[in-house]
Amino acid sequence: MSSKSRDLRGVIRPVGAVVLGIGVMMALCAGVGMLWDRFAPNPTRPQGGAAALALSAIIVSAIGMTAFLYGRRFVSERISRREALLAVSLIWFAAGACGAIPFILGADMPVADSFFEAVSGLTTTGATVVTDIEGRLSRPLLLWRSLIQWLGGMGIVVLFVAVFPNLGAGGKHLFRGEVPGISAEGLRPRIAETSFTLWKLYAALTLIEIALLKLLGLDLFDAVCHAFTTMSTGGFSTLDSSIGGFNRPAVEYVVACFMLIGSVNYGLYYGLLRTGSWKHLVRNIEFRSYVAIVLVSVFLLTLLNLEVHRELLTSFRYSFFMVATTISSTGYGTDDYSAYGSAALTIVILLMFVGGCSGSTAGGIKVERAVLMGKQAVAQIQKSFRPATVQLVRMGKATISSQVLADVASFFLIYMGCIAFGLLYVTLVEGVPMPTAFGAMLTCLSNMGPAPFHVGPDNFAGYSAASKLFFALAMLLGRLEFFTLFALVLPGFWRR
Numbered sequence: 001m002s003s004k005s006r007d008l009r010g011v012i013r014p015v016g017a018v019v020l021g022i023g024v025m026m027a028l029c030a031g032v033g034m035l036w037d038r039f040a041p042n043p044t045r046p047q048g049g050a051a052a053l054a055l056s057a058i059i060v061s062a063i064g065m066t067a068f069l070y071g072r073r074f075v076s077e078r079i080s081r082r083e084a085l086l087a088v089s090l091i092w093f094a095a096g097a098c099g100a101i102p103f104i105l106g107a108d109m110p111v112a113d114s115f116f117e118a119v120s121g122l123t124t125t126g127a128t129v130v131t132d133i134e135g136r137l138s139r140p141l142l143l144w145r146s147l148i149q150w151l152g153g154m155g156i157v158v159l160f161v162a163v164f165p166n167l168g169a170g171g172k173h174l175f176r177g178e179v180p181g182i183s184a185e186g187l188r189p190r191i192a193e194t195s196f197t198l199w200k201l202y203a204a205l206t207l208i209e210i211a212l213l214k215l216l217g218l219d220l221f222d223a224v225c226h227a228f229t230t231m232s233t234g235g236f237s238t239l240d241s242s243i244g245g246f247n248r249p250a251v252e253y254v255v256a257c258f259m260l261i262g263s264v265n266y267g268l269y270y271g272l273l274r275t276g277s278w279k280h281l282v283r284n285i286e287f288r289s290y291v292a293i294v295l296v297s298v299f300l301l302t303l304l305n306l307e308v309h310r311e312l313l314t315s316f317r318y319s320f321f322m323v324a325t326t327i328s329s330t331g332y333g334t335d336d337y338s339a340y341g342s343a344a345l346t347i348v349i350l351l352m353f354v355g356g357c358s359g360s361t362a363g364g365i366k367v368e369r370a371v372l373m374g375k376q377a378v379a380q381i382q383k384s385f386r387p388a389t390v391q392l393v394r395m396g397k398a399t400i401s402s403q404v405l406a407d408v409a410s411f412f413l414i415y416m417g418c419i420a421f422g423l424l425y426v427t428l429v430e431g432v433p434m435p436t437a438f439g440a441m442l443t444c445l446s447n448m449g450p451a452p453f454h455v456g457p458d459n460f461a462g463y464s465a466a467s468k469l470f471f472a473l474a475m476l477l478g479r480l481e482f483f484t485l486f487a488l489v490l491p492g493f494w495r496r
Contacts, residue, residue, distance in 0.1 A: 009074040011087040016067025018091045022098050023061030029147055030054040033140025036221060042139065049138030052106030060098045085487050092476055095122050099148050106141050112465035119472040121145055122152035123479035124361060126235025126331035126449030129461045129468065133240050139221060142238050146225040152479075153232025153262070153361040154202045198266050201273075202361075206231045209258045216250050230255050233262045233361045235331030235449040244334035249317055252334055256324035260294065263328040263356030285396045286368040290327075290357050293367065297323045297347055304344040326351040329363035331449015338452075345452065352448050363447030363478060365415060372400060372408050414482045418445055422474055430467055444474035 030053035037047065099118030103109045109117070113129045120127045126149075130136060137145065206227050213223035222238055229236045239245035243255055268287060271280040281287060301319035302312070309315040318335040325332045326348050337348055355364010372393065379391035393400045419441050426437035439452040440460070460471060477485055487493050 010071065011083050011090060012067050012074065013071030014087045015090045015094055016064050016069070016071050018064070019094050019098055020061055020064030020068055022095055023057050023059075023064050025147060025151065026053050026057035026060060026102065026144065029144045030057060030140060033138070033143050036139055036143075040221070042221075045134070045142075046136065046138045049102075049106045049140035053102050053140050053144060056098075056101040056105055059101060063098070082493060085484050085493075088480065089485055089488055092122065092480065095152075096472065096476070099144075102141060102144050106138065107136055110465065112468045113461075116460065116468040116472050117145070118148060119475050121148040121234065121236060123447050123475040124149050124153050124232045124234035124329070124363070125444060125447040125475045125478075126229070126329075127443055127471070127475075128236070128459050131459060131461050133238065142225060143221075145236050146228040146234075146238075149232045149234030149236055150206070150228035153234060154199055197270055201266055201269055202231060205258070205261060209254070212254050213251060216248065216254065218246065218251065222246075226255065227258075230258045230330065230332075231262050231361070233259060233328040233330045233356070233363070235325070235329075237332065242333040243321075252317065252321050255332065256321045259324040259328040259330045259332070262330075263360050263362040264290065265357045265359035267359050283396065286357050286371060289371050290367045293351075293354065294323055294327060297327070297351060301344055301347055304341060304347075307341070308339060322348065323351065326448070327354065327356060327362070327364075329355050329446060329448045349442075349452060352442055352446055352452075355446060355448075365412065365446075368395070369408050369411065371395070372405065373412060375400075376405055376408075411482065414486070415445065418474070418477060418482070422470075425470060426467065429470075430463060440471065441474065444471045445478040447475060447478045 030050045033053065034050035037050065096115055096119040099122060100111070100114035103114035103117055104111060107114075107130075109129075116127075116129050119125075133142075209227040209230060210220075210223050213227060214220055218226070225236075225238050226243070228234075235242075237243065237245075243252055246252075264287060265284075268281050268284055272278065298316070298320050301323060302316045305315045305319055306312065309318060321332075321334050322337060324330075329352075337345065340348065353365060354370050355366055356362025358366045358368040372395070375393045375395075379393050383389070383391050393405060419438070422441035422445070423434065423437050426432060426440055427434055430437070432440075435452075440463075442448065442452070460468060463471070
């Protein structure tokens with residue numbers, strides 16, 4: 001190692017630990033899937049898959065254990081900010097690569113397709129390359145596909161910080177690298193306690209949804225898989241026709257409500273449980289803006305879609321679900337949004353840009369950033385005719401610093417720049433129409449799921465292997481909100 005370069009080999013240990021954990025999850029999934037097939041067989045599904053998962057678990061666990069033991073030689077007492085950024089990035093790439101192995105071995109999927117599917121699951125994007133889910137994926141593989149979304153929803157790094165509470169200040173750096181939004185503040189003095197609290201809330205809400213879906217008549221397997229992918233706002237389904245395949249309005253309403261719940265800042269839920277008061281929640285500017293966006297969007301879509309659905313209640317049902325699945329970045333489907341009029345489709349596209357709240361499992365630029373950009377724009381307009389007045393931007397009673405506003409502006413600039421670059425790449429390499437390329441990039445960078453303007457089926461199966469890998473990278477960029485990964489390409493990051 002050059003004397004001018006930093007020794008960052010200490011990050012191998014946390015990466016190895018997470019990979020080992022993924023191997024354990026694979027083994028658990030293989031066992032549960034095998035028992036499910038044995039005691040509650042479903043002859044309409046492809047059989048097997050558990051052996052492929054078990055073999056994958058052995059391979060991944062061996063890789064993880066080797067990396068963990070090797071990394072112990074270079075570990076320091078505390079993980080620095082740079083080591084945390086590198087560790088978080090490597091963890092996500094390694095998780096995607098390892099998560100792809102069951103699809104390669106169990107569904108005979110190409111490497112690029114498998115990596116795309118695993119990254120889409122872990123980043124909770126929900127885009128897929130599988131065109132025949134019901135005929136190609138066995139129940140153990142479907143369970144794994146849903147589980148990686150659930151693990152990715154709250155964040156595999158956040159889980160790691162909760163499991164390894166002896167990281168000290170390094171845990172805080174890892175937590176911030178994984179949850180880089182504006183409101184990524186610890187809920188409790190110790191960051192490990194924060195991580196564990198978030199996971200307990202997340203798991204409790206998942207169990208509640210499983211119980212409700214089972215009560216509404218869903219098979220337990222479908223209830224578990226869809227609860228995993230709803231609370232993670234991921235959108236992978238066990239059916240080719242997604243939630244619409246159940247054709248049960250009550251299920252659609254429950255799933256829609258939990259998608260909206262998953263799009264709210266989990267810190268607000270913690271505050272509600274800790275104080276027992278709703279004031280902390282209802283006074284939050286981002287939450288109030290989020291609720292307003294949902295209500296206005298549902299109202300407008302219900303009116304605009306009356307031409308398609310004819311009846312008011314039916315239009316409301318589909319519009320409510322469409323708003324929930326879009327703003328939460330889940331991507332479930334019950335309706336053919338490609339048949340919407342231009343005004344209705346514009347609302348859907350705008351919701352894809354905005355996404356859910358900061359500190360949630362949802363994608364998009366986040367409501368908080370959208371509100372801050374709007375407030376900053378108003379402040380600049382006021383400054384044009386009142387130049388001597390100091391224009392402060394506030395969120396509630398809190399004054400937002402110029403540094404935070406600069407971060408928001410930089411984020412939006414990078415976000416739009418990546419969409420522009422991706423648009424150019426996809427149109428040049430794939431030769432698809434510009435709207436199709438735009439929809440694909442918006443889906444991946446916003447971790448959204450549905451891909452508007454696609455010609456043919458709403459999936460990514462028709463793209464080349466190179467483009468699938470490119471889209472996977474875009475999903476990782478969006479999940480880590482750009483700064484974490486882009487820091488690695490700067491030469492100064494690697495110098496002492």
